[in-house]
Amino acid sequence: MPKPQRHNSESLRIHADVLVLGGGPSAAWAAVAAAESGAKVVLADKGYLGTSGATAPSNTGTWCVPPGDNRHAVVDRRWQRTGELADQRWMLRCVDTAYQNLLRLSEWGYPFPSEDDGRLYIANLRGPDYMRFMRRRVLMAGVTVLDHHPALELLSDGDAVVGAAGVARQVGHDWRVDAGAVVLATGGCAFRERILGGTGLTGDGYLMAAEAGASLSGMEFTGKYTLAPYGSSLNKGLPFRWASFHREDGSPILGPTGEPLRNGIGDREEELARALIDGPVYARLDQAEPALQGWLRQGQPNCFVTYDRAGIDPFSELFRITLRAEGTVRGTGGIDIVSDDCATGVPGLYVAGDAASREMMTGAVSGGGAVNSSWALASGWWAGKGASTHARRWTGKAFRREARPLGQAGLRPSAFARADIAAAEVIEAVRGEVTPLDGNFFRTGERLEKSAERLESVWRDVRGHLQGEGADRLRSREAASIAASGRWSVAAALHRAESRGMHRRTDLPGRNTALAHRLVITGVDDFRIAGAPGRLAELAS
């Protein structure tokens, strides 16, 4: 285990083979995988490994496909729904690795529930228990865990990423880890929507990766929203599978066939989005039988904590609902992966979980909880192994040259710091463009053009003038990451002149066969968008 050395009271400096940034499931699996292959591993998280991220507060299914020839049929069925952007080879290897890691969890003694015949049911993970369990496994593997140590920037020696630096936010000093390889497992960008895990998921990894020269892909797919009781953080759609929906005047909301809607999840979010643009919407979970009511209450306890505390019986009373924007968390965009070991194309930089683009898994549609959860189980594993192999190959080389910090926006303004450019206002301005249902759930070229202009102006302010001091550097860096993510997302949405999956252009309904490929973005201040036709086929060969 690497021994932390304090250079002075001001800073902490550690050497490691592999540095993992993040504290959700993909970070935990990456750390375990790297440690298992003999690497000295440091995991640095913005929050606390065990409670950070979107998984810990949730109860998530996995995409659990047991070995056997049937896998091909299961994968093919899922692929049919992905808007032609997913890749069956990646889907297959993901379900296989995820399954192996679910078995590992069971061997390690994770308390899975049993089915009626006594067999363990391994296809569901209860967030708080799963992540607490993973924390213990990470510590048992000998990983040095730095909680409340957000990374602010990557370090490069000119050829490769050789570490990261940040701030220890509870003690105020700076930290720096020199490493043979870095895994970005920093999660997606929730654009500060008040959803589970939303405070910390600010797209930090996207900006850090782009500054190092990595590309992003799928950033236009941020049109996923999930129902929640109005004003709550509970973006858990499942209970709304058995609900009726009503307008303020009591009239029912109708589905596509003209019948009252009895299921508010999946494609039916579209009718609810339309109704919510018109006015308040109310729901009642009145389609759930008594037995199901009990299972929902016991199996989704955080949802019912919310109803109980508000004094609502959701099975018999109407309650107001909202659609929460989920950015790239349940969207599919993220850092582009260029090889099977989750490398980014920048030597020494690997990516896992929601920080990575999930297009090869789920294309233009949401990976929901299940696919994303299996993706974290698999991509964390591959990235951890990949980073560890890279670190071994580069032993000695990594620390030879001077490391240069790569952070720009929010840390080192290109012009001069201005006190009137503040993180909170930047975030509000970005939210105004990327979270409204009328504009982001339903999109038009005209509206996207206007958003792109406004975000360009926000970015100029951020890049030129946003700067924090001390621990507040985290706030300005988060605002910069949110601004960069929003800007990329709107630019990609404008570029994709068609409708596909969660990208709904009301001015361009229907798919354009010429756009049946991924859009890859490279660059920060000046970026370019390029189609990547045949890219995955090339990887597969």
Next chain:
Amino acid sequence: MIEIVSATRCVECDICVKVCPTNVFDATENGAPVIARQEDCQTCFLCEIYCPTDALYVAEFAEGPTGITEAQAEARQLFGSYARALGWKRGKAGGSEFDPTHRIRVAQ
């Protein structure tokens, strides 16, 4: 969001300061932790279940404080209610082996 740190229930272990993923609490010299950055709370309820004495209360509204008082939360037996629903006790995990979510997925 987080609204109450009950000074009568709190044993000043500062676990909430450590486990809150959004760094909402500050430890104090000689007393219960304080809610220092309430606006950063993401209403995930996790601090409640890690608290060994059920001394924390997170209200259901995520956009701002509701103003609920300790006496009201106490009278409605809300302290520790999420931990009890999960099967966690005194800050220790438990109950996932009784999770019936697989039955919900079959019904779906």
